[in-house]
Amino acid sequence: MAFVTKARISLILLLCLVDRNGCERTGPFNPAEALVKAKNAAAGKLGPDVKTFNVLDYGAKANGKTDSSINFIRTFKAACNFRGNAMMVIPKGDFLIGPIIFQGPCFNPSSLIIQANGIVKAQTDLSYFTGGADDTDWITFQSINGLILSGTGTFHGQGAKAWKYNDCAHKSHCVRLAA
DSSP: OOOOOEEEOOSEEEEOOOOTTTOOOSSOOOHHHHHHHHHHHHHTOOOTTEEEEEGGGGTOOTEEEEEOHHHHHHHHHHHHHOSSEEEEEEOSSEEEEOOEEEEOOOOOSSOEEEEEOSEEEEOOOGGGGOSSSSSOOSEEEESOSOEEEESSOEEEOOHHHHGGGOOTTTOSSOOOOOO
């Protein structure tokens, strides 16, 4: 039986990715404050001071067939560069994306929130995974001080569809599949 590479966000995932040489936050990362914000985001209880940046507003298609990578990047950049409290929203629906680097520093006074309620699927065409740092990364976060990932969505790597391209059992010098 083939296993599907799937990571379910059941409640709240809290990440703190720190770059000591370039973050523009106004203070140190506060895990307790971030946890409260994550719980509020999951419950839909954010105040009016939080501006939402919805991937649909930046052209993403929730049909599971159209590559929305650039739309996710544009949405993230807008939220990251906003000088107030911000939340990137991935609504319900199926979104197809190739390799993405979400790169800071972000200019928000508090941790950037990513609210993922949809299904984000990886490209199964391995030609999308060439030219990156090591040609294997699907989603990368860099130089971000405080990131809250919340929601009921799924990040689906679609491993079973890509595994057939893995020829490591037959070649001693094989290419690692995207992670």
